[in-house]
Amino acid sequence: xxxxxxxxxxxxxxxxxxxxxxxxxxxxxxxxxxxxxxxxxxxxxxxxxxxxxxxxxxxxxxxxxxxxxxxxxxxxxxxxx
Numbered sequence: 001x002x003x004x005x006x007x008x009x010x011x012x013x014x015x016x017x018x019x020x021x022x023x024x025x026x027x028x029x030x031x032x033x034x035x036x037x038x039x040x041x042x043x044x045x046x047x048x049x050x051x052x053x054x055x056x057x058x059x060x061x062x063x064x065x066x067x068x069x070x071x072x073x074x075x076x077x078x079x080x081x
Contacts, residue, residue, distance in 0.1 A: 018026065060068070 018029070021029070058065070
């Protein structure tokens with residue numbers, strides 16, 4: 001038994017989907033895929049974990065925040081308060 005190759009399965013799936021496209025559509029798709037590979041992908045900036053810690057620093061009081069949150073609930077949930 002041969003091992004399953006996920007890349008081949010995905011490629012086969014898309015080939016089946018694209019089989020009915022016109023030649024012009026296929027060429028356009030090839031050009032767009034090629035262009036997407038040529039674009040430099042920038043690595044994600046590392047997350048500063050220190051920025052995730054600390055107290056909330058807003059102008060609203062706790063009561064104002066609670067009221068804003070409760071007013072954003074859908075009408076069906078308001079009976080649960």
